[in-house]
Amino acid sequence: MTASAPGAPPGSGTRRPDPERWPDVAEVPRCGRARAALAQSFVRRAVARLPLCVTLPDGRTWGRGGPRLELRDPVAFHRRIAVDGLIGFGESYQAGEWEAPDLVAVLTVLAAEVRTLVPQPLQRLRGMYVRRRPAAQRNTTRGARDNIHRHYDLSNDLFASFLDPGMSYSAAVFRTLPANPSHLWAAQQRKVDRLLDLAGVGPGSRLLEIGTGWGELALRAAERGAEVVTITLSEEQRRYAQRRVAEADPPGRVDVLLRDYREVTGHYDAIVSVEMIEAVGAEFWPEFLRVLDRRLAPDGRVALQAITMPHDRMLATRDTYTWIQKYVFPGGMLPSEEAVARISAERTSLRLTRSDGFGPHYAETLRLWRERFTARTRHVRRLGFDETFQRMWTFYLGYSEAGFRSGYLDVRQLLLEKPPLQEGGESST
Template sequence: MPTSPTSRTAPTATGTIPAQARTATARPARVDASRWPDVAAQPKASAVRTAVAERLVRHALSRLPLRARLAGRDSIGLGGPLMEIRRPDAFFRRIGASGLIGFGESYMAGEWDSPDLVGVLTVLAGNAAGLVPAPLQRLRKLWALRQPAAQANTPEGARDNISHHYDLSNDLFALFLDETLSYSSAVFRGFPAEHELLPAAQHRKIDRLLDLARVGPGTELLEIGTGWGELSVRAAARGARVTTLTLSREQQELARARIREAGYEDRVDVRLCDYRDVTGEYDAIVSVEMIEAVGVEFWPVYFRTLERRLAPGGRVALQAITMPDDRMLASNSTYTWIQKYIFPGGMIPSVEAVERVTTAHTALRTEQCDGFGMHYAETLRLWRERFEERADRVDALGFDATFRRMWTFYLAYSEAGFRSGYLDVQQMLLIREDTA
């Protein structure tokens, strides 16, 4: 696992950068090896692996609607958003050593950049299935990095994985989220969206989920994944009694404060509790973009827990990021850049995977499923723009330039996934088959 660059770590001296150049995509002056060992060091890749990687990447880029310029000289591609590969030797060596993890680390190191990062990544995401030749895809298990056992979402591992991301700093998330502190896709009335419309769009998303679960006066509601408490507040305002679970101490502390400020402390119980340990019976269960943190091997446990905790006639409303089933099956054991740096142990399901698991292990059935991926693309755009605008304030929290590049890449990478259709987001209604 990488070193977690939390705000509690002393700021790294990265040199003085002129204000007009201090954007999230500016090349880091120096990579701190103590915080980013795999970014600071050039990986050890054999000449053969590097040469093969260069040949494959050049061939792939030559067929794509973008323009890759190598060391300011020769260009590859059919034309489109510019990808500036500043250090081709280091770029190809990283990809030869660790594939897509190396691709992301090369960006973090400033070895490549783009004035339209989302555009470049959208092209790559939209053509992901064909970037690696079919014969090599069939040999994926031989060359792809495997997920480390330390990131498995056991009860102890899940706490560590969640802490890695969500305990970074409440102040960091507050810099780019809106006032609701909702860290999941909003639902807009139209595009393009503006940041001032984001709070209403987040409430629209929450209200749709609460309506799906039929949450109202007297409802006993279980929320799996508290976030910073906005859904609990809106459910309590409807007259529900809410038990909400989180593994993040930072989130629990701030959620309790926000719930208390809203006047619903008597209606909402914020527990530091794994979903596997919750007890009781609930009229409704809501979980927003939490299944992605469960892990493939624990999906049956997760859905059996939902079933056991659901009262007769109850309803489960989930919001989940999804990906095409064939891509999920091809990559569900591969170690990715997102897993290494952003969400350890994470795995995005497909709609079909949810149906397979619930059918095989529970009596839960999908009653409704609505996708709205472009709304997530717009949500991510607004977050990314706000994050980039507030680079100085990110620095002031103790996060260095390499962190800012990592976070910008994460937000742009995610936005590109939704813009290309590689990713989608669903609101799903599950009910027990014997009460359908």
Template sequence: MTVTVPSPEPVAPGPAHPRVDPERWPDVARLPRASALRTAIARRVVETALARLPLRIQNGTTPTAVPHPAPSGEGPPTLTLHDPAAFHRRIGADGLIGFGESYMAGEWDSDDLVGVLTVLATHVDDLVPAPLRRLRGAWAHRRPDRDRNTLDGARDNIQRHYDLSNDLFALFLDPSLTYSSAVFDTLPATSRAFRAAQHRKIDRLLDLAGAGPGTRLLEIGTGWGELAVRAASRGADVLTVTLSAEQRELALRRIADAGATDRVTVELRDYRQVEGRFDAVLSVEMIEAVGADYWPAYFTALRRLLAPGGRVALQSITMAHERMLDTARTHTWISKYVFPGGLIPSPEAIARESAAAGLTITHDTGFGDHYAETLRLWRERFVAESAAVGALGFDHVFRRMWELYLAYSEAGFRSRYLDVRQLRLVADGREPEEPR
């Protein structure tokens, strides 16, 4: 069989989608190279998989039949393919990276983006036939070495996400500027309860760590300073470290406005470079940015920094262990465009790595439903502020990328593919050893 390799060509955008800037988004603006055979296989696999799911697939204006109507009678979500040929070619070349880039290019849309992604996440193990799953390595891209979280690499990776713009984050986060899951009093959540829910989350972590008057507290991952301010209001003396220059600048202003400057120090520093001993060490959804290669260094640092009788309080997104192992070997759309160098750990990985460092888990609580609602509120705010996001200089491709990122994450929690947990860890009495 002779297989031809088509040359790259400009992407035809879907209705109402302007063309893509090839300098800013080179892999979105042009279709990837993919053989006719590979594209045909991708199309067959995708069409077969989608036909079994409770989705309505629409090519242009012609909907397909729905094999499993929704029991509510409202009908399943619709996935509309504006350019089926480009959609299948991207998936044939780049798998799920191509799926995301196709959305960024405007080649597909949905009347319920979270609904479509939740269906896909719920049935993720059934989408690709088992024989083809064994060939994952033949089409999945390896993570690039430049994304490894060395001291320099970690700084670059953090800045690529968190230094985008403080004004951007302020458009969709709650007034506390807290960029992690809230804990709501009741579900479904309301925007009026958002700030109180973020404070409830922070207070639970401070309680787990035993933070109070005179506590020497270390926070790894400053964010925009809300946890540090709240810890200081309890009388704790706080050192908080970050790799984001923009976050530090705004956190310092917010800490000063709260009158907490005398109790909070903010340093631009990697967690591996922190010295001293602390009664409480807190890290909220920062382990996901560490990378599996550096989890031993991370947990060893936590143990090394913990004073006798001290406590560590962590909040971490988690996923099932086998899925984590597959993700760790793969360059994903999220790692390419949103969180370079990141990897969500499994509960088993956290337990294993923390135990190896001399830490024992004494509390573990999950609340994934609350993260789904947190993400829904962020996504709705982000979409409502689309014009303001554009006014900050972020083009339509960026806005579609971030809408997909927020919807993709929300779907992960709604489908139970992801969870989020709060953990307390204490030293088991052994002196920590530096990882090899």
């Protein structure tokens, strides 16, 4: 994925994003004056209630004070907000039309107030003005492969530029906060070990991992003597994980398969999946959980690590097309803990028996990733990722970090179990 330099204020001499590669970022959408003026009024009213300071090119300021958002091209910014709401807000950052000395601080304020940014009367009309998710992003068997390919097959070298040596792309568990960068790999291994312990994985365990990543969890399970089947839809990740397994030669066995979760066969003592349910899509959560139910042996355990959001916000936004879905995780949707528990109880024999949250640890994980990514700008550029992509990725990491710092998002390790069988082989439920 390559393009030209990011957008900048008129007259800056910096080229705007390449319209062939970044069409919706390169071109400011057309918008009537009345609509743009309405968007500007909406922004000013929202900022007046928030602990933010918005500065304009002529030196004027809006807001009550706080983290600073610098509007470099107010006309383009308000047009994008008027046409595409929060998608336009993110695209405006990609285009360089606004900047922030402390991006995460600005985004944390917005995340903390997300329920009140849009006035209540307008929230009731949400279905009339928000964009709907494209049908092409549905996580059918074919669609899921395309969605995973768009994110995870970008480049192993890109992910290696900011992840730990074990290439874990999920929340770490640190001993203390704030986190020390040198402790990231150990914290990622601690996360993996906690999940394996939760699932009861040991010598001889038959383990199914849904979502291989780059192989760290499968390897650590095999080091315990487990027999592991791990599945992925990413060809790049599969090759990388297979190479790691061959080089490590652990005492357990690891089979890395290019396979959809709906295509898995066999029965397993334990099933583990790390931040995979978010990629399934709300439409397919029942099928995903039914697959876990069918593939889990009696007395087995399912350990999921999942990014979660409040149930009311999940219901309000489940059909909305977001900036993250457009540019980073096509087809993705964060569940609520309540949704997982309810669907499991209604559609499967699984029951949620334990839930441990550690959202502040994800905020620190994302901070470390963002700082490392930012520090390796030249390296990332040499890999073929232009400045527009780098602004997009910086915004994505900062946007995600802000979600956890504000408490709007959480990450949880969930244990799902089947009720014990009664005499005669029937479940107690």
